[in-house]
Amino acid sequence: TEAYAWHSMEAGTGFVTEVAVGYGITSEVEMGMQFGFATGKYRTVVDSKVTGNSSGDGLEESYANSSSYIGPYVQSVFRPAHRFRPLVGGGVVVWTGTTVDKHEDVVEAYDTFSQPTIWVMQLKGGLEFEVSKLVDFYLHVPVTIGLGGGSVDTFKSGPVGEAKDPDTDKPFIQPHADKPPGAAPIGGGVMFGLQFKFFGPKFH
Numbered sequence: 001t002e003a004y005a006w007h008s009m010e011a012g013t014g015f016v017t018e019v020a021v022g023y024g025i026t027s028e029v030e031m032g033m034q035f036g037f038a039t040g041k042y043r044t045v046v047d048s049k050v051t052g053n054s055s056g057d058g059l060e061e062s063y064a065n066s067s068s069y070i071g072p073y074v075q076s077v078f079r080p081a082h083r084f085r086p087l088v089g090g091g092v093v094v095w096t097g098t099t100v101d102k103h104e105d106v107v108e109a110y111d112t113f114s115q116p117t118i119w120v121m122q123l124k125g126g127l128e129f130e131v132s133k134l135v136d137f138y139l140h141v142p143v144t145i146g147l148g149g150g151s152v153d154t155f156k157s158g159p160v161g162e163a164k165d166p167d168t169d170k171p172f173i174q175p176h177a178d179k180p181p182g183a184a185p186i187g188g189g190v191m192f193g194l195q196f197k198f199f200g201p202k203f204h
Contacts (some may be wrong), residue, residue, distance in 0.1 A: 001165060002159055002160045002173060003155070003156070003160075003173075004150065004154075004155070004156050004157075004160050004173045004178070005154070005155045006015070006153065006154040006155070006178075006180040007099070007100055007113045007116065007152070007153055007180065008099055008116070008151060008152045008153075008180035008181055008182055008183070009067075009095070009116050009118060009151040009152075009182070009183040010119060010181055010182075010183065010184070011183070011184035011187065012040050012041065013166050014038050014039040014040045015038070015039045016036055016037070016038045016039075016189065016191065017036060017037050017038075018034055018035065018036035018037075018150040018181070018191065018193075019035050019036070020032055020033065020034040020035070020073065020195075022035055022073075022075075025132070025141050027080040027081075028076050028077055028078070028080055029075075029076050029118050029189055030074070030075050030076075030077075031072070031073070031074045032072070033070070033071070033072055033073070033200055034069075034070070034071060034072075034073050034076075034091065034093065035068075035069070035070050035141065036068065036069050036070075036093075037066050037068050038066060038067050038068075038069070038095075039064070039065075039066055040065050040066065040067060041062050041063065041064065041065055042062070042063045042064075042065035042100075042102075043060065043061070043062045043063075044060070044061050044100060045059070045060045045061075045062075046059050046061075047059070063100055065096070065097075065098060066098075067095055067096060067097040068095070069094060069095045069096070069120075070092040070093060070094060071091055071092050071093030071094055072091055072092065073080070073089055073090065073091030073122070074086055074089060074090060074091065075087055075088065075089025075090075075124070076089065076129060083129060083130040084127060084128075084129055084130075085125075085127060085128040085129075085130075086125075086126075086127050086177050087125070087126050087127060087128060087138075087140075088123075088124070088125050089123075089124050089125075089140075090121070090122060090123045090124065091121075091122045091180070092121055092147070093117065093119075093122055094117055094119050094120070094149070095117065095118045095119075095120060095149075095203075096113065096115060096116070096117050097116040097117070097151075098116075099113050099114070099115055099116075100113055106156055113153040113155065114150060116149075116150060116151050116152070116153065117149045117150050117151070118147075118148070118149035118150070118151040118183050119146075119147040119148055119149045120144045120145065120146055120147060120187075121144065121147055122142050122143070122144050122145075123142070123143050123144075123145070124140045124141060124142040124143065125140075126138060126139045126140035126141055127139055131135075131194075132133045132198055133197075134197050134198070134202070135195070135196055135197070136194065136195045136197070137192070137193075137194055138192065138193060138194070138195055139190070139191070139192045140190070140191040140192070141188070141189075141191075142188060142189055143186070143187070143188045144186065144187040144188065144192060145185065145186055146184070146185045147184070149150070149183075151182055151183040152180045152182050152183075153180075154180065158195060160173050161185065172177070
């Protein structure tokens with residue numbers, strides 16, 4: 001018996017919900033922490049083959065899934081006394097996903113995967129519009145750059161690659177041809193929402 005499996009974060013589209021708490025160091029510069037959740041899908045493909053018997057394609061399933069992130073940020077606004085204020089910013093966040101045993105029953109003899117994580121640098125531009133003294137509308141266009149992490153994990157059991165398909169004389173399992181893709185190095189999106197201003201120093 002031989003087994004080979006992997007999991008990986010992949011690029012995709014989805015919706016993000018974010019909450020950030022910041023503090024105005026000056027009238028232009030703000031520092032804080034951001035927390036967020038992103039929707040997505042968790043896709044599994046399970047294939048089992050027995051030597052001497054023909055088998056079809058692997059069983060594929062897709063589940064609703066979410067991942068989360070957290071990290072510090074800093075941003076700077078231009079023309080702070082105006083109602084329309086352009087801004088730029090940046091930060092570093094760590095994204096955390098879920099493991100396969102949250103969606104599938106994993107055979108006890110096989111170890112589950114470690115929780116996937118990836119460190120990301122986030123750069124953004126955008127603008128703020130002052131709705132009132134305490135409320136701003138904002139529009140951000142973030143660009144993310146992968147810095148590394150554990151977005152991929154693999155599992156092997158037995159003499160992987162030795163058992164061959166008698167019809168093709170090729171190994172049933174070919175790790176070199178079935179590799180985890182890994183997380184995308186660059187990503188982006190559009191975010192909008194409201195920010196509320198309380199406490200802190202008053203700038204004039």
